[in-house]
Amino acid sequence: MKSIKKVIYIIIISLLCIFVIPTKAANKDSATDPTGVSTYTPTESIVKDIYGMTHTLQKATTVTNGNSKGQLINAFEMKTDGITSKLVTWAVQQDNSSYKRADIIEAAKDYEAKHPGWIVTGGINADQYFYKFGNGLGVDGSAILEPSPYYPMITDGxxxxxxxxxxxxxxxxxxxxxxxxxxxxxxNGTVGGYRLSIIDELGNELNTFVVNGINRNASGTETTVWCAPVHTGYPNKVQEQTINTTNQLYLIENADLAQVSVDPSYGYPTGDLISLFCKGTISNSSLKQYTVSKGQFAIETTNESVISALNDGLKVKVELLFGSEELNAVDEAMGYHSAHIVNGSVQTANATNAYNAKSYSRALFGKKADGTYVLITGDYVVLEGSYGLNFTECNAVAKYFDCTDLYQMDGGGSVTALARQDDGSFKVTNYPKDSGNPNNPRENLSYLFFVKRDPGVVQNQSLTTHYSITLDKKELLGNVKIENLKVSLDNQEYDFGDDAQLTIAGLTEKTQYKLKITYDIVENNNIISDYVYIYVTTKEYIFPNEVIKITEVTDTTIKIVKTANSYAENISNIILKIGHDTFNMGNKDEYICTDLYKDVDYEVSATYDIFDPASQVTFTGQTEIFNVHTKAFKEPTIDKFVEKRKGTSTLTVEYEFSDEDNVVENAYVIVNGEQNKEVILKTGTVSLSGLQFKENKYEIKLVIEYLDEKGNTIKVESVALVYEPPHEHNFVEGVCECGEKDPNYVPPHEHEFIDGKCECGESDPNYVPPHEHKFVEGTCECGEKDPNYVPPHEHKFVEGKCECGESDPNYTPEPAKKKCGKKSAELVIGILSLTAVIGLFFRKRK
Known part of the structure; x- marks a missing residue:
């Protein structure tokens, strides 16, 4: 944002980095601080690459002056280039005049929302806050601004x-x-002046001017800025600034942000310096009087250069510069309360003060010799076995991670660490001191985040299966484009091309895969190739809800059937487990497990193989456990109930039923639902009389009754013997209502007329014979034309002859004319002359 030179420099660095081994997380046994007082030794480490940022989570032990204690450390490392990756500061705005406290997850989400095309990979807390409104800074934690920073901050340039x-x-x-x-x-320890900048929508500075004063009128060729400080007596109110001027006045009536952070009216500042930041769009330039209130600022000027440059609709910002141009040139900066190590040199000025000497939760930032940034947190949560760091222990941790520079920010309950998860969510990875619960971190003012260009690739959870993962390509906002997007897995490359979705199949269920995403970043005509690693996970294979059913239970058997459904044919190798016994059902559709004990509770389950056509993989599953109780006795059954003899009014039936355990209490024959005869023996005959078979219909059954284990009466009925009275047919058109057909029925004759006659001789009264054409000169009187008609030939005679060869009987040729005499004489003379010549010729030859 600050300079095009930076872009060119970063491109060169990126190319050089191809030949440089990337900085890895530290991997050593232990480290001792430069003074030799404290030693740091990890006991357990989890290291993960998150979009090019290395996150190390360690359980460790520190030893200081012989005293050993447990530690929980988070370290985040990344070498940033400013184009594909950055270390940034961020605070969440509450409105256009103040910030708000936010926990680290809310702040990370807010950063991403305000910076399309960038994602947060990890970070820690930065500046603390004043938690109470008032003017007693240093006494009771109160301040005019709430929240208000302890340290300077630059964000987004x-x-x-x-x-x-x-x-x-x-x-x-x-x-x-x-x-x-x-x-x-x-x-450099000094403060620069105020600066007015004209900026574009991306924040690039188009023009800059000196600001000569704050909250006063401009004189000579000055430019001044008006902004309302927070009221010293009331929170959320400001000291409105009334402007009366004859100079040119530009109003920003609804600023992006307008805040005075230090003002002489506050009780704690030293000197009369006003510190502020204002940004917004000029909305009015025609007034001379105005009262500036909350969320507003104004620019008053007599400077012709400024007047010619400003107009309505322009975006401007006002800042108080640092005395260091190097610091003014960066896009991100954060303050600290204690310097630990500077350029490899241990700083001892604050090493022994009470705050730094005690064991406490700490938040630190630093860098390595190669410029890699490092963020570190250490927890003080006794329940988790972490007892916090003192000054020298902080330095020992920094030494472990190869830091040449180290600075300490806010500690205690503010300390929070965050890492991006595989699914794109955020997780607090430390134990905040206030609650000891990662799900309940403290709300702070500002944070340090590592951010990375978003390649726009996310896992589509709804389309991901047990054998495939589906990736979506997000549509990124802003002026950045992602091109040439490819995914690599196990040496296989997959190209998104112009598609918005990519599916990789042939994977293993419930397995995490590390994907390499390569892409080109296209921004402001610059193309930078980059890559990140993301983690995706296939889903677990979902087994069928029902594979077997228990359909019948007796005293010694259980009948099990395979559930009939769309996947039944893919299920095989079913092994049943009933109690301690196993039964091989194999591929059968049903199976009866025998030789069980009466009146016993059994747990019934099964293992099985199921072939999944989609993944071409066979999975082994297990059914739920069914609780089954076998019967206490063998259930009685009716084995026979048949007709033996039948008379016109009597019937003898033969019967037999089984009752091995003698539980049948009643046995009888029912006729049309009413009990007719009791049965004493298990086998025998029963005679029934007084039946009228010709007049009545009868349904006759054998019924046996017994009590089940719960004392309920169970009835078992035989198949009914059914007798119908003889049926008298009533034929209508040869068919009875019972469906029987009259064998003697002759259906009425239906005429089939052909040319007006039926084969029976009957004539069709409606028959009209077809019309017979009578053609005269090719035309019938009905108008129909004869298709074969050829009209007669009309002769055209020339000198008595027609072209068809016919002669004109009336033709008389003209008489011949006489020849001219002169022509005849000329002919005779010619002949005589020729004769004379011939004679003369022959004479000369003699």
Whole structure:
């Protein structure tokens, strides 16, 4: 944002990095701080690459002066280039005049929402806050701004806070994000002047001007800015600034942000410096009087250069600069309260003060010799076995991670660490001191985040299966484009091309895969190739809900059938387990498990193989457990109930029923639902009389009754013997209502007329014979034309002859004319002359 030179430099660095081994997470047994007082030894490490950021989560032990204690450490490392990756600061705005406290997850989501095309990979807390409104800074934690920062801050190339409430602008470090070894920018201990900038929608500075004063009228060729400080007596109110001027006045009536952070009216500042940041669009330039209130600012000027440059609709910002041009040039910077290590040199100024000497939760940032940024948190949560870090222990941890520079920010309950998860969500990875619960982190003012260009690839959970993963290509906002997007897995490359979705199949269920995403970033005519790793997971194979059913239970058997459904044919190798016994059902559709015990509770389950056609894989599944109780006795059954003899009014039936355990209490024959005869023996005959078979219909059954285990009466009925009275047919058109047909029925004759006659001789009274054409000269009287008619030939005679050869009987040729005499004489003379010549010729030859 600051300079095109930076882009060119980063491209060169990116190309050089192809031949440089990337910085990895530290991998050593232990480390000792430079003074030799404290030693840090990890006991358990989890290291993960998250979009090019290395996150290390460690359980460890520190030993200081012989005292050992447990630690829980989070470390985040990334070498950023400013184009594909950055270390950024961020605070969530509450409105256009203040910020709000937010937990680290809310802040990460807010950063992504305000920066399309970038994703947060991880980060930690930065600045703490004043938690109480008032003017007692340093006494009860109160301040005019709530929340208000302790440290300076630059974010998105905007100097939001230049001095802290004590007018101190020295405790701050800038992040160049240029991939260089000298990746920090430093202050020089002084404050610069105020600057007015005209900016475009992306924040690029188009023109800059000096601002000569705050909240006063401009004189000479000055430019001043008006902005309302927070009211010293009331939270959420401001000290409105009334402007009366004859100078040119530009109003920003609805600013993006307008905030005075330090003002002489506040009780704690030193000196009369006003620290502020204002940004917004000029909305009015025609007034001379105006009262500036909350979320507003105004520019008053007599400078012709400024007047000629400003007009309605332009976006502007006002900042208080640092005295260091190096620091003013960076896009991101954060303050600190204690410097630990600077350029490899241990700083001892604050090493022994009470706050730094105690074991406490700590938040630290630093860098390595190659310029890689490092963010570190250490927890003080006794229940988790982590007892916090003191000053030298912080340095020992930094040494472990090869830091040459280290600075400490807010500690205690503010300390929070966050890592991006495989599904794109965020997770707090430490135990905040306040609650000890990662799900309940403290709300802070600002944070440090590593961010990465979003390649726009996310796993589509709804379309991912047990054998495939589906990736979606997001449509990115902003002026950045992602092109040449490819995915690599197990040396196989998959190209998105012009598609918005990509599916990779042939995978294993419930398995995490590490995908390499390669892509080109196209921004402002620059193309940078980059790659990230993301993790995706296939789903678990979902087994069928029902594979077997229990359909029948007796005293010693259980009948099991395979459920009939669309996948039944893919199920095989069914092994039943009933109690402690197994039965091989195999591929059968049903199976009866025998030799069981009476009146026993059994747990019934099965294992089986199922072939999945989609993945071409056979899975082994297990059914639910069914609780089955076998009968206490063998259930009685009716084995025979048949007719033996039948008379006109009597019937003898033969019967037999089984009752091995003698549980049948009643046995009888029913006729049309009413009991007729009791049965004593298990086998025998029963005679029935008084029946009228010719007049009545009868349904006759054998019924046996017994009590089940619960005392309920169970009835077992035989198949009914059914007798119908003789049926008298009533034929209508040869068919009876019972369906029987009259064998003697002759259906009435239906005439079939052909040319008006039926074969029976009957004539069709409606028959009209077809019309017979009578053609005269090719035409019938009905108008029909004869298709074969040829009209007679009309002769055309020439000298008595027609072209058809016919002669004209009336033709008389003209008489011949006499020849001319002169022509005849000439002919005679010619002949005589010829004769004379011939004679003369022959004479000469003699």
């Amino acid at each position: 905007e100097i939001r806070y230049t001095v802290n409430p004590y007018n101190n602008s020295s405790n701050v470090v800038g992040f160049k994000n240029d991939g260089s070894t000298n990746s920090f920018a430093y202050p």
